[in-house]
Amino acid sequence: MNHFEYGPEGLACEGVPLARVAAQVGTPVYVYSRATLERHYTVFRAALELAGIVDPLIAYAVKANSNVAVLKVLGDLGAGADTVSEGEVRRALAAGIPGERIVFSGVGKKRGEIAFALQAGVAEINVESEPELNLIAAVAAELGVKAKVAFRVNPDVAAGGHAKIATGKSENKFGVSFAEAARLYANASNHAHLEPIGVACHIGSQITDLTPMRQAFSKMRGLVEQLLAEGLHVERLDLGGGLGVPYFNMPEPPSPAEFAAMVAEVTQGLPVKLAFEPGRVIAANAGVLVSEVIHVHERPEGKRFLVIDAAMNDLIRPAMYDAFHDIRPLVPRAKTEQGGETTYDVVGPICETGDTFTRDRALPSLAAGDRVAFMSAGAYGAAMASEYNTRPLVPEVLVDGDRFAVIRERPSYEDMLSRDVVPDWV
Ligand code: LLP
Numbered sequence: 001m002n003h004f005e006y007g008p009e010g011l012a013c014e015g016v017p018l019a020r021v022a023a024q025v026g027t028p029v030y031v032y033s034r035a036t037l038e039r040h041y042t043v044f045r046a047a048l049e050l051a052g053i054v055d056p057l058i059a060y061a062v063k064a065n066s067n068v069a070v071l072k073v074l075g076d077l078g079a080g081a082d083t084v085s086e087g088e089v090r091r092a093l094a095a096g097i098p099g100e101r102i103v104f105s106g107v108g109k110k111r112g113e114i115a116f117a118l119q120a121g122v123a124e125i126n127v128e129s130e131p132e133l134n135l136i137a138a139v140a141a142e143l144g145v146k147a148k149v150a151f152r153v154n155p156d157v158a159a160g161g162h163a164k165i166a167t168g169k170s171e172n173k174f175g176v177s178f179a180e181a182a183r184l185y186a187n188a189s190n191h192a193h194l195e196p197i198g199v200a201c202h203i204g205s206q207i208t209d210l211t212p213m214r215q216a217f218s219k220m221r222g223l224v225e226q227l228l229a230e231g232l233h234v235e236r237l238d239l240g241g242g243l244g245v246p247y248f249n250m251p252e253p254p255s256p257a258e259f260a261a262m263v264a265e266v267t268q269g270l271p272v273k274l275a276f277e278p279g280r281v282i283a284a285n286a287g288v289l290v291s292e293v294i295h296v297h298e299r300p301e302g303k304r305f306l307v308i309d310a311a312m313n314d315l316i317r318p319a320m321y322d323a324f325h326d327i328r329p330l331v332p333r334a335k336t337e338q339g340g341e342t343t344y345d346v347v348g349p350i351c352e353t354g355d356t357f358t359r360d361r362a363l364p365s366l367a368a369g370d371r372v373a374f375m376s377a378g379a380y381g382a383a384m385a386s387e388y389n390t391r392p393l394v395p396e397v398l399v400d401g402d403r404f405a406v407i408r409e410r411p412s413y414e415d416m417l418s419r420d421v422v423p424d425w426v
Helices: 018-025 034-050 068-076 086-094 111-119 130-143 178-189 210-229 256-267 280-286 317-321 413-418
Strands: 004-007 010-013 029-033 057-061 080-083 102-104 124-127 147-154 194-200 236-238 273-276 287-298 304-308 327-329 341-347 356-364 371-374 396-400 403-408
Touching: 010 018, 010 029, 010 327, 018 029, 018 287, 018 371, 018 396, 029 034, 029 280, 034 057, 034 068, 034 256, 034 273, 034 280, 034 396, 057 102, 057 236, 068 080, 068 086, 068 396, 068 403, 080 086, 086 102, 086 111, 102 111, 111 124, 111 130, 124 130, 124 194, 124 236, 130 147, 130 178, 130 194, 147 178, 147 236, 178 194, 178 210, 194 210, 210 236, 210 256, 280 287, 317 356, 327 356
Parallel strands: 029 396, 057 080, 057 273, 080 102, 102 124, 124 147, 147 194, 194 236, 236 273, 304 341
Antiparallel strands: 004 010, 029 287, 287 304, 287 371, 327 371, 341 356, 396 403
């Protein structure tokens, strides 16, 4: 459930008509619903607790939507943070999420990033390879601390979904091999500056079938049992993120309750605490991207392009993953005005054919100046935006009931150009 509904002034986010935000902030603009973020986190947590999972660490995947205001909304509810760069660790800390609720993952953490995370006292650094383990040990020794590490294990399970976001097969770059995990864990246990506390896995994103997750989690259970049997200390099993969301045209994904029941069944009796890294399931349907139609360009051959002011740099998912986002007019035109639906290719102003959000989509008839919302854009939307074509980074707005605030401003052209430096020898 989310809080984007049509009201008397058109499509609204909670009590704020999106047209009002667009008029005040301009377009394109991302708009997030605080109530939806809170609801998704609360539903996820309640589902785990109801399934009997005691005191889970829910480390929200910052990469999905990393705005500090969004992180603070979730952090204030008790969420932790799954981070993959020093920048994300800094964002989580800036939002008031304490180090002990921060997980630091990623295949290529640099020395400085590891040092920063250790000094921030993160809950666990998820180790993705043997060379990385050695680097963490070296940095911890230099700092004179003991690094809490969890081994991210590649369970060699195909998650289904888009190849660009599948992570759980051994051909993917993520995690240590299943076969090597126990040896590395045992070695690390004997190191003066390493404290292995658990194992982790994450097999992909937008997963709509629990079967591969069940398979991967069962393998992880077996590994935990093996480590415990070897007398090693294991206190946490981190099961990653990946639960899919309904994108309107997609198969209905399993609910958090079904997911939690499966996890409870697979991990029953295992004497470790569980951690989760949900991103999309918390943020996707809590946000929309609002854009304005610049032109309707009809070709005599029959194509009709809806040229809008958002582009692939603002929302890259359709170009990158062929992702489907439902597109809704903020104010549906009266049936009598133009009537019915029209088929459009919805495109942005960027000079690439890939800057196409959708082809031959039947939409309510639209005209220049009308505004539309890309639904389910709260995750991997603004977080993946760029300034390609020197387009200002799209601003973000957070709604709370009938008030709203800009939580990231659109940069001015002066801001953007001031970052470039022309050396005096040019
Ligand atoms: N944990 C780890 C280690 C991850 O790599 C990811 C996502 C997550 C958690 C969160 O997964 P989620 O619950 O959001 O599925 N940009 C792509 C998605 C990339 C996901 C990358 N890793 C998209 O727009 O579909």
